[in-house]
Amino acid sequence: MRHIISILLQNEAGALARVANMFAARGYNIDSLSVAPTHDPSVSRLTLVTNGSDEVVNQIVQQTRKLIDVVEIADLASADHLECELVMLKVEARNGAARAIVDCARRHRALILDESESTRTIQLAGSGTEVDALVAEMSRIAKVLEVVRSGVAALSRGHQVMSI
Incomplete structure (x- = not known):
């Protein structure tokens, strides 16, 4: 299933790499990735698209949530977006x-x-x-x-x- 993961993270060096490594370490390819600062320049919004089972992607989302740079994370594929x-x-x-x-x-x-x-x-x-x-x-x-x-x-x- 296609998943659109939206992440608010601290706009700091290495934050994007840590998130991408979380997916790569579990063998999940990122089909699309977009990142830019939000209205608060200290926070960036990262949107990535990946394909995989709901269970495994949910586990990756839960583990990504624990990264120190991550402020908020949501899988938009299950919501009206x-x-x-x-x-x-x-x-x-x-x-x-x-x-x-x-x-x-x-x-x-x-x-x-x-x-x-x-x-x-x-x-x-x-x-x-x-x-x-x-x-x-x-x-x-x-x-x-x-x-x-x-x-x-x-x-x-x-x-x-x-x-x-």
């Missing part, structure tokens, strides 16, 4: 593909960030499914030269918040 990911992709715009690229970007609510003589750079912020759909369709229209994905950012819906 919002998630978003940013993708930028550069495609080759040759042989009349430029119009099809623009049309595809519009269908997916993506932005054209850069246009050169032979390339277009497109940006989309959306769910992983929306990002995958854009990349797949662009791949059919034009040669994809580069893809950069930010990783998942996620928040629980409503009043439920992770407190510092």
